[in-house]
Amino acid sequence: xxxxxxxxxxxxxxxxxxxxxxxxxxxxxxxxxxxxxxxxxxxxxxxxxxxxxxxxxxxxxxxxxxxxxxxxxxxxxxxxxxxxxxxxxxxxxxxxxxxxxxxxxxxxxxxxxxxxxxxxxxxxxxxxxxxxxxxxxxxxxxxxxxxxxxxxxxxxxxxxxxxxxxxxxxxxxxxxxxxxxxxxxxxxxxxxxxxxxxxxxxxxxxxxxxxxxxxxxxxxxxxxxxxxxxxxxxxxxxxxxxxxxxxxxxxxxxxxxxxxxxxxxxxxxxxxxxxxxxxxxxxxxxxxxxxxxxxxxxxxxxxxxxxxxxxxxxxxxxxxxxxxxxxxxxxxxxxxxxxxxxxxxxxxxxxxxxxxxxxxxxxxxxxxxxxxxxxxxxxxxxxxxxxxxxxxxxxxxxxxxxxxxxxxxxxxxxxxxxxxxxxxxxxxxxxxxxxxxxxxxxxxxxxxxxxxxxxxxxxxxxxxxxxxxxxxxxxxxxxxxxxxxxxxxxxxxxxxxxxxxxxxxxxxxxxxxxxxxxxxxxxxxxxxxxxxxxxxxxxxxxxxxxxxxxxxxxxxxxxxxxxxxxxxxxxxxxxxxxxxxxxxxxxxxxxxxxxxxxxxxxxxxxxxxxxxxxxxxxxxxxxxxxxxxxxxxxxxxxxxxxxxxxxxxxxxxxxxxxxxxxxxxxxxxxxxxxxxxxxxxxxxxxxxxxxxxxxxxxxxxxxxxxxxxxxxxxxxxxxxxxxxx
Numbered sequence: 274x275x276x277x278x279x280x281x282x283x284x285x286x287x288x289x290x291x292x293x294x295x296x297x298x299x300x301x302x303x304x305x306x307x308x309x310x311x312x313x314x315x316x317x318x319x320x321x322x323x324x325x326x327x328x329x330x331x332x333x334x335x336x337x338x339x340x341x342x343x344x345x346x347x348x349x350x351x352x353x354x355x356x357x358x359x360x361x362x363x364x365x366x367x368x369x370x371x372x373x374x375x376x377x378x379x380x381x382x383x384x385x386x387x388x389x390x391x392x393x394x395x396x397x398x399x400x401x402x403x404x405x406x407x408x409x410x411x412x413x414x415x416x417x418x419x420x421x422x423x424x425x426x427x428x429x430x431x432x433x434x435x436x437x438x439x440x441x442x443x444x445x446x447x448x449x450x451x452x453x454x455x456x457x458x459x460x461x462x463x464x465x466x467x468x469x470x471x472x473x474x475x476x477x478x479x480x481x482x483x484x485x486x487x488x489x490x491x492x493x494x495x496x497x498x499x500x501x502x503x504x505x506x507x508x509x510x511x512x513x514x515x516x517x518x519x520x521x522x523x524x525x526x527x528x529x530x531x532x533x534x535x536x537x538x539x540x541x542x543x544x545x546x547x548x549x550x551x552x553x554x555x556x557x558x559x560x561x562x563x564x565x566x567x568x569x570x571x572x573x574x575x576x577x578x579x580x581x582x583x584x585x586x587x588x589x590x591x592x593x594x595x596x597x598x599x600x601x602x603x604x605x606x607x608x609x610x611x612x613x614x615x616x617x618x619x620x621x622x623x624x625x626x627x628x629x630x631x632x633x634x635x636x637x638x639x640x641x642x643x644x645x646x647x648x649x650x651x652x653x654x655x656x657x658x659x660x661x662x663x664x665x666x667x668x669x670x671x672x673x674x675x676x677x678x679x680x681x682x683x684x685x686x687x688x689x690x691x692x693x694x695x696x697x698x699x700x701x702x703x704x705x706x707x708x709x710x711x712x713x714x715x716x717x718x719x720x721x722x723x724x725x726x727x728x729x730x731x732x733x734x735x736x737x738x739x740x741x742x743x744x745x746x747x748x749x750x751x752x753x754x755x756x757x758x759x760x761x762x763x764x765x766x767x768x769x770x771x772x773x774x775x776x777x778x779x780x781x782x783x784x785x786x787x788x789x790x791x792x793x794x795x796x797x798x799x800x801x802x803x804x805x806x807x808x809x810x811x812x813x814x815x816x817x818x819x820x821x822x823x824x825x826x827x828x829x830x831x832x833x834x835x836x837x838x839x840x841x842x843x844x845x846x847x848x849x850x851x852x853x854x855x856x857x858x859x860x861x862x863x864x865x866x867x868x869x870x871x872x873x874x875x876x877x878x879x880x881x882x883x884x885x886x887x888x889x890x891x892x893x894x895x896x897x898x899x900x901x902x903x904x905x906x907x908x909x910x911x912x913x914x915x916x917x918x919x920x921x922x923x924x925x926x927x928x929x930x931x932x933x934x935x936x937x938x939x940x941x942x943x944x945x946x947x948x949x950x951x952x953x954x955x956x957x958x959x960x961x962x963x964x965x966x967x968x969x970x971x972x973x974x975x976x977x978x979x980x981x982x983x984x985x986x987x988x989x990x991x992x993x994x995x996x997x998x
Contacts, residue, residue: 480520831873
């Protein structure tokens with residue numbers, strides 16, 4: 274055994290997840306050349322364990338197995354045990370999760386994979402108890418599995434290697450290969466197909482999608498439904514979208530005291546969440562609440578977005594501006610204890626009987642509880658007007674009680690043991706948050722654009738190398754690690770571009786273009802007609818994956834394709850639209866056949882077919898009156914482009930973008946009559962110059978309802994029950 278693998282090396286790592294296992298008796302290795310070379314030289318199979326710091330079942334498996342001396346003895350003697358933080362190495366996670374899904378029909382974390390020394394998988398699963406559990410469907414015991422594979426490696430090697438090769442071939446077919454014959458990507462009709470698929474799976478009784486639990490937020494599906502309503506004017510997509518948004522905001526997945534969303538609900542009714550809080554969820558979910566607010570005018574949707582952004586800024590923000598990754602599900606070793614309440618805890622904290630009664634009735638806090646040990650996960654359980662009536666109050670008085678109670682309980686909760694925080698700053702996840710904050714600033718105020726700009730500045734300072742034009746994946750306590758993946762470039766470029774739209778700062782636009790040029794250079798393979806997840810010069814793995822499906826984060830290929838279409842008008846020399854079109858045509862059959870699994874790609878395909886839309890403003894900055902109008906209008910998929918008043922003023926902007934002349938999006942669209950001027954454009958055609966956003970947007974009116982105002986949407990008062998403002 275080499276010196277490297279003869280000890281647990283995770284104490285040398287910065288990842289909080291890896292450091293959680295630094296004291297295990299297992300001689301854990303990071304995924305690096307020293308560990309992989311040892312496996313090859315000593316001809317030992319690899320046991321790979323993939324997880325992340327906020328993962329509940331990762332903690333359970335660690336307690337049961339990885340801290341056990343008998344388990345450690347087998348792993349150390351017969352395997353090279355490797356730990357991977359899936360947030361640092363999403364490429365490895367993507368590859369081995371895929372084989373888990375192919376052979377078992379499911380996946381998740383911890384991911385447990387047995388590999389040949391060359392990294393080819395021959396057995397895979399998720400959580401395994403130490404001993405066989407008949408009460409969990411005869412789940413095999415982890416110790417028995419390890420002993421069995423250690424013996425089989427010596428006695429039945431040929432069968433193991435045959436299976437490993439078959440699985441590796443399946444991985445290449447699933448993740449790396451592209452069709453020999455390329456079709457034509459679907460047109461605008463694909464939006465309706467996504468909506469129909471989402472509607473078929475909608476839970477019309479409890480909201481969301483699926484007939485049981487768990488329930489996941491699925492913001493991509495909600496966005497597709499909102500867009501479908503706008504373009505079709507059919508009511509059902511909007512109804513299902515609002516039912517889902519209302520269920521999430523009223524249920525236990527939302528933190529009613531501190532703001533922000535937990536990962537998912539474990540049950541159909543959205544009552545009990547899995548309590549971890551992920552940066553990407555709290556970036557993606559507010560976007561659809563903002564869109565629904567702009568479409569319906571409902572202020573409670575804007576409030577949910579605002580409270581979520583404020584949670585992120587308060588609890589996941591690095592002092593210098595970037596955003597951390599996660600908050601753990603556990604507090605003091607117990608899941609959810611930071612967030613749940615008993616009636617006694619509420620009354621002790623509030624010291625006001627009437628206020629406590631209103632709070633407990635509204636949020637369903639009872640002696641029996643709805644969670645462990647008689648505690649209650651807060652959910653909106655009774656309409657506010659009914660609570661007010663039962664307590665002899667006006668609705669406004671009841672709302673005042675709730676507001677005051679939440680403020681007091683928030684302060685009381687601060688004295689509890691806090692969930693641990695994973696303080697990795699990831700480029701891609703920060704890009705999602707920057708994008709969401711930028712979009713939020715148009716509705717909620719400039720302070721959110723300032724937070725986005727701080728985060729973008731942090732990532733550019735610590736993870737972007739302007740000399741090489743390369744992006745790194747992770748920053749932690751001064752340590753930078755890992756080459757950026759497609760999601761890092763695509764998500765961060767999207768964030769920078771959205772921040773340009775919100776602020777009119779050409780530096781953000783130029784950075785988005787620079788990232789996108791590098792993205793094409795590193796990840797686009799013209800011969801395959803696709804964007805791969807790993808760079809062309811990256812580490813050679815058993816396969817080179819693509820990320821085509823939307824999962825807990827959007828498809829990086831879909832985000833990249835949509836972004837390249839948007840940026841094509843700003844960088845006419847880059848052929849961005851041609852690259853996006855090639856990718857969409859390559860995956861045309863996937864998009865048509867399973868549109869709901871490929872929402873981001875489907876929306877990009879619809880954008881390409883529709884031609885995209887732009888709102889161009891020629892002015893020194895976006896006028897406040899324009900901002901207010903845009904905040905109350907929902908024009909999905911449109912690009913907001915603020916440019917200087919005259920073409921002569923464009924010179925420094927063109928220098929920043931490396932252009933010799935004005936790009937198509939700005940050419941000839943100057944300020945008129947000395948007043949800020951707006952143009953609505955679609956497919957290179959534009960409205961006449963106008964001095965009000967309403968006048969310009971009316972030009973869109975002939976396109977199936979692109980121009981939708983909140984007053985156009987009928988709301989039933991019963992839909993507002995959880996609105997406590």
